[in-house]
Amino acid sequence: MTEQLISLSIEDGCAELRIERPHKRNALTRAMWGELHAALGAVARSSAHLLVLRGSGGVFSAGADIEEMGAFLADPVQLAASNALVRDTQLALERLSCMTLAVVEGACVGGGCGLALACDFRLATENARFAITPARLGLLYSAEDVRRVVGLVGAARARQLLLTAQPVDAATALGWGMLTEVCDAAGLDERIAAWRALAAEVSPNSVAGIKRSIGMLGGAEPADFQALAELFEAAFVHPDFREGARAFLEKRAPRFHQP
Incomplete structure (x- = not known):
C-alpha cells in the first residue's frame, strides 16, 4: 500500500x-x-x-x-x-x-x-x-x-x-x-x-483580480497592462460588486460566497 x-x-x-x-x-x-x-x-x-x-x-x-x-x-x-x-x-x-x-x-x-x-x-x-x-x-x-x-x-x-x-x-x-x-x-x-x-468576508472576484495585478507587477507572470485594465473595468459589472454595493447601502455584511 x-x-x-x-x-x-x-x-x-x-x-x-x-x-x-x-x-x-x-x-x-x-x-x-x-x-x-x-x-x-x-x-x-x-x-x-x-x-x-x-x-x-x-x-x-x-x-x-x-x-x-x-x-x-x-x-x-x-x-x-x-x-x-x-x-x-x-x-x-x-x-x-x-x-x-x-x-x-x-x-x-x-x-x-x-x-x-x-x-x-x-x-x-x-x-x-x-x-x-x-x-x-x-x-x-x-x-x-x-x-x-x-x-x-x-x-x-x-x-x-x-x-x-x-x-x-x-x-x-x-x-x-x-x-x-x-x-x-x-x-x-x-x-x-x-x-x-x-x-470568507471578501469578494472572490476581487481577490483573484488583485492577486493577478500583484503577480504581474511583482514579476510572477509577464505584465499585461491591457489585461489588468480589463480586469479593473469588468469588476464594475460583476455580481460581487452588485452584492457588495447593495450590502453597503443596506448596512449589512455582504454575502459573496452564496451557493
Missing part, C-alpha cells in the same frame, strides 16, 4: 493541503512535488476561498530529500525535470486565485521555505525556524525563489539569508517581513480559524 505523503481536504470554502512525512521532517521528494502540483490543480478547480498549507508533526518542511538528491547527481536529465517540477509547483501556488496561508511550525528550510514564500500570507508559531541553504551545497536558489525573497525582505536581507545560509527565528523573520503573523502554539488553531473567517 502506497504511503500518503500529501493530503488535501476541501470543506466549507477552505482547502487544507498538508505535507505528511513527519518521520523525515517532511522532506520533499520529486513524487511529493508532483502530488503537490496535482493537489493545487484540484484547489484551482474548486470554490475554495482559502488554502491553508502546513506540515505534519510540528514541522513545516526540511526541504529537499537529500538521499534522492544524491541519486539525481548521476542523472542530469532527471535532476532538470525535478527542478522544473519544483518551479512549476511553486508558481502554481503563487498564481492560485484564492487566498493562500502557509502555517509554519518548526523547521522551514530550502524548498520548504520556497513553498511558504509562494503563499500570500505566512502564520508561524514561535518555534518556527527559517533557512535557505543552497550555498552550503554549492547550489543556487532559483531566480523565481530569489524574486520572492527579495520582494518580501529586500535585497540586503536577501543577501544575508542566501549568502550566509544562516537560520533565522520567527521573531526575526517577522521583523524582516517574511512573516505576516507569529503566535504561540496554543493559539494556532484559533488564528487559523480567524484567517478562514477573514477570507
Whole structure:
C-alpha cells in the first residue's frame, strides 16, 4: 500500500493541503512535488476561498530529500525535470486565485521555505525556524525563489539569508517581513480559524483580480497592462460588486460566497 505523503481536504470554502512525512521532517521528494502540483490543480478547480498549507508533526518542511538528491547527481536529465517540477509547483501556488496561508511550525528550510514564500500570507508559531541553504551545497536558489525573497525582505536581507545560509527565528523573520503573523502554539488553531473567517468576508472576484495585478507587477507572470485594465473595468459589472454595493447601502455584511 502506497504511503500518503500529501493530503488535501476541501470543506466549507477552505482547502487544507498538508505535507505528511513527519518521520523525515517532511522532506520533499520529486513524487511529493508532483502530488503537490496535482493537489493545487484540484484547489484551482474548486470554490475554495482559502488554502491553508502546513506540515505534519510540528514541522513545516526540511526541504529537499537529500538521499534522492544524491541519486539525481548521476542523472542530469532527471535532476532538470525535478527542478522544473519544483518551479512549476511553486508558481502554481503563487498564481492560485484564492487566498493562500502557509502555517509554519518548526523547521522551514530550502524548498520548504520556497513553498511558504509562494503563499500570500505566512502564520508561524514561535518555534518556527527559517533557512535557505543552497550555498552550503554549492547550489543556487532559483531566480523565481530569489524574486520572492527579495520582494518580501529586500535585497540586503536577501543577501544575508542566501549568502550566509544562516537560520533565522520567527521573531526575526517577522521583523524582516517574511512573516505576516507569529503566535504561540496554543493559539494556532484559533488564528487559523480567524484567517478562514477573514477570507470568507471578501469578494472572490476581487481577490483573484488583485492577486493577478500583484503577480504581474511583482514579476510572477509577464505584465499585461491591457489585461489588468480589463480586469479593473469588468469588476464594475460583476455580481460581487452588485452584492457588495447593495450590502453597503443596506448596512449589512455582504454575502459573496452564496451557493
